[in-house]
Amino acid sequence: MTPEFPARLRRWRRERPELFITGVFLLLAVASLALLDLQVHAVEPWQELARIGRGLLTPRWEDWPVLGRALLNTVAFALCAVTIAVVTGGVLSLFYRLAPVRVACAAVRAVHEVFWGLLLMQFLGLSALTGVLAIAIPYSAIFARVFADIYAEQSPLPQQVLARHRVGVSRWCYTVLAQGWWSLCSYVRYRFECALRASAILGFIGLPTLGFHFETALKQGSYSEAACLLWIFYLLIAGLRWWLQWRLLPVYCVVAFLVLPDSMPVSGSFLWEFLSRDIWPAALREGNLTAALRWYGTELWSEALPAALQTVALSLVALVASGLLVLLLFPLAARPCAGRLAPGGHALLVFLRATPELMLAFVFLLLFGPSALPAIIALALHNGGLIAYLAAREADRLPLRPDAAGGANLWAYEMVPRLYPRISALLLYRWEVILRESAILGILGVTTLGFYVDSAFAEFRMDRALLLLLVTAGLNIAVDALSQRINRTLRHESAQSIPVR
Template identity: 50%
Template sequence: MWHKAAQLHPMARLTLLILMAALVLLPWADLNLYQVEPGAELGRMMQGLVSPSLSEIDTLTHASLITVAFALIGVGIAALLGMPLALLFHFRVIRGLCAFIRAIHELFWALIFMQVFGLSAITGLLAITLPYACTFAKVYAEILEGIDNQTPLPSGTDKISRWCYSTIPAAWSALVAYTRYRFECALRSSAILGFIGLPTLGFHLDTAFAQGVYDQAATILLLFFALIATLRFWLKPALVPVYLVVCLWALPETPPVYGSYFWQFFTQDIWPKALLLGDWIGALNWYANQLVSVAMPAVGQTLVLTQLSLAATCLLTVALAWLGSRQFGNPISQTLGHGILLALRSTPEMILAFVFLLLFGPSMLPAILALALHNSGLISYLGSRITDHVKLRQDAPKGIDRYSYEILPRIYPQLMTFLLYRWEVIMRESAILGILGITTLGFYIDSAFEDIRFDRAALLIVISALLNVLVDSLARRLRRRAGLRELRMG
C-alpha cells in the first residue's frame, strides 16, 4: 500500500496529504450548529440584500473615503519603505525581521498600536504600513532579482546606481502591477479595521449586522464591491497625487500622544512583572504556565481551523476554477461567473465569517466556510485567467468532460501553487477570526487586551507570528518537493 502511495504523481500526493491532515484533525473541530433555524435569519438577510437602504449614504460615503485613505496612504508609505528594504533583503537579519513582521496580522498590529494611539489615524496607518512594507521588501527583491533584460551600464557602476538606472526601469511594470494588487488587499484590510472600532466600512457593517439592519448592511457591501470592481477605472497613476491630498484631509483626527506612553508600553507593559523585577525563575514559571494553559490550546485550535479550511479551499477551488472562463458557457454565464468570483474574493474573510456566525452560531463551521469561500474565490479567479489561455485540440470534449479531462489536469499544478501560497494567509486569518468568538489565537489575544494583560497578548502575538513563519517555510518546502515553480504573490 505504502509502495503504491509512493508512486503517486506529486500533485496527487500533495492533495492526499492536505486532505488526510484535515481528516486526522476533524475529531477536534467544533462543527456544531447552534442556531436552530438559520433559514429565517438568512431570509431576512436576502430581503435586505435585494432592497438596500440609502438612508445613511452620506455617512457611508465618508466611511468609504476613510477606507480608501487608510489603504492608499498605508500602501504608499509601505512601498517607499519596501524598496530600500528590498535593496538590503540579501542580509539574513533583514529577511528574518521582515518575515516576522509580515507574519503578524494587520488587526493584531492595530490592537497593539491602539493601546498607545487609541482609535486614531496613526493606528490604522501603522497597522497597514508595517506588514505591507515587509511584504513589499520580499516581493520587490524577488522581482528585481528575476529581471534579465537590464540596460547595460559601464563597468564599475555601484549597486545603487545600477538599480536606479537599469534594474528598476526594467522591472517597473511588474513592480507597479504588484503594488496595485497589494492596494486591493489593503482595501480589504482597511475595511476590517472597522471591527475594532476604526471608522471604516467594517465598523458600519459590524453595527448593521449586529442590529439586524440588513438593508443597510447590503448597501455597505455593495459599496465595497463597487470599490474593488471599479479599481482599474479610478486608480490611475496620474490621479494618485490628487487622491493622496484628499485622503490626508479625510483621515480621522489623532489625539496628542505622549512619548512616555509609547515607551512605557513597549518597555514595561508587555513584559511580565517577574521579569521586570529580575525574578528569572518567576518569569520562567509565568511563561511556562501561559504556554501550557493558554498558548497550546489556542495554537491547537488555530491549526485545526487552518487545515480544515485549507482542505475545504482545495475542494472548492477544483469545483469553481472554471467559473468565468471563456472556455465554458456563453458571455452571459461568463459574466455571472466573474461576478460570483469577484464577490467571493473581494469580501474579507472577517465579514463572511461574521455573517455565517449570525446564521450558524459560534463554532468553527462559519470560519471554515468563510476562509474556504474567500480563498477558493481568489484562486479560482486566477485559475480562470489561466484557463482562458489553454489551447485545446479541435476534437476536445465539451462541458464537464472538457473541464475534468482537458482543463483541470493542465491548470492543477498552478492551482496547487496558489493554494500553498495561501496556506500562510489562511493561518493568519484563522488566528484573527478568534476576535469573533472562535477559540483560536485571536480570541485569547483580544481577551488579553480587554483584560489589560498586555504581557499575555504580546506572548501570544509572538507565537502567532512564529507559527506563520513555520507554515510559510513548510509551504516552500512542499512546493519544491512537488516540483512547483515559485510565484511572486503576497
C-alpha cells in the same frame, strides 16, 4: 498493508507529486475535523438567512454624510498605508538578501493588521495613525519580500551589455527595475485592493471605516443598512480599474493625507510605559526570573499551544475546502467551459474575492452560531474564489486542440490536469494567509489564537497578548517556510519527472 504498498507510495510520490501532497493534506484535514467544534448552534438559521437575503435586495441608508465619511476614511487609510509601505518595502527589498532583514520582515508580516491595530491602540488610541500604521507595518514587510522576488526573477543579460563605468544605481534602474516595473505596478495595485479590505476590517476594532458601521448594523439586525455598506464596498473594489489612475496617484495621496481623521497627540511616556512595563509579566518586572519562566510555561501550555493547535487544524480544513471550491468554481468563469455564461461566473468570483473573510465569518456566525464552521466557510469562499479567479484566467490562455472535448470531459481531462500544478502552488502560497486569517477570526468568538489575543487586550493583559502574538508570528513563519519548501520540492520533482529529449 501489503509489502508492495510502500514501494507504490514512493513511486506515486515521485511520479505524481501534486497528487501525493494533496492526499497528505486531505488526511490531515480529515484528522483535524476531530479537533474542531462544527456544531450548528442557531435555532432557525434559515429564517435568519431569509432576513439577510431580503436585506441584500433592499439596501438603504439614511445618514449619507456619515456613510460618505466612512467611505472616505476607508480609502484614505488604505492609500496612505500603501504609499508608506511601498517606500519602506522598496528600500528593505534592496537589502532583503541579508538574513536579519529577512527574519525581521517574516516576523512583522506574520502578525495580522487587526492585531497590529489592537497593539498600536494601546498607546496611540483610536486614531488615524493607528489605522494607517496597522496596515503599513505588515505591508512594508510584504512588499520587501515580493519586490525582492520580482528583482531576482529578472534576466541578468541587460546588465551585462551596459558599460561597466555606469553608476550602480543607474545600472539597476535601467536593467532590473525597468524589467520588473509592470510586475511591480500590478502587485501594488493588487495589494491596494487588499488594503481596502484591511481598512474596512479595522472598523471591527472601532476605527471609523465601513467595517465599523457594518458590524453595528449586523449586530442590530439592520440588514438593509449592512447590505448598503456591502454593495458600496463592492462597487469601490469593482471600480478600481476606472478610478485608480496612475497619473492621478500623487493627487490622491495628497488628498488622502489631508482628509485623515484627527489623531490624538502621541505621548512618549505612554509608549515608554507600554514598552518598559505593560508587555512584561509582574514577576519579570520584579526581577524574579524563576517565577517569570514558570508564568511563561503555564501560559504556553494551558492557553497558547492548545489555541495554536486549533488554529492549525482550522487552517488545514479551510485550505482543503478552498481547493475543492477552486475545482468547482473556476469552470464557471473560464470561457472554454462556460462560454457565454463566463461573465456571470467572473462576477461571482469577484464577489467572493472582494468580500473580506471577517465580514463573511460575521454573517455565518449569525446563522450558525459560535463554532469553527462559520470560519471554515468564510475562509473557503474567499480564498477559493480568489484562486478560482486566477485559475479561470489561466484557463482562458490555455491552447486547445480543435477536436478538444467539451463540457465535463473538457474540465476533467483537459483543464484540471493542466492547471492543477498551478492551483496547488497557489493554495500552498495561500496557506500562510489562511492561517493568519484563522487566527484573526478569533475576535468573533472562534477559539483560535485570535480569541485569546482579543481577550488579553480586552482585559489589558499586555504581557499575555504579547506572548500570544509571538506564538502567532512563529506559527505563521513556520507554516510559510513549510509551504515554500513543499513548493520547491514539487517544482524539483516535476522537473525530474520530465524526460530529457
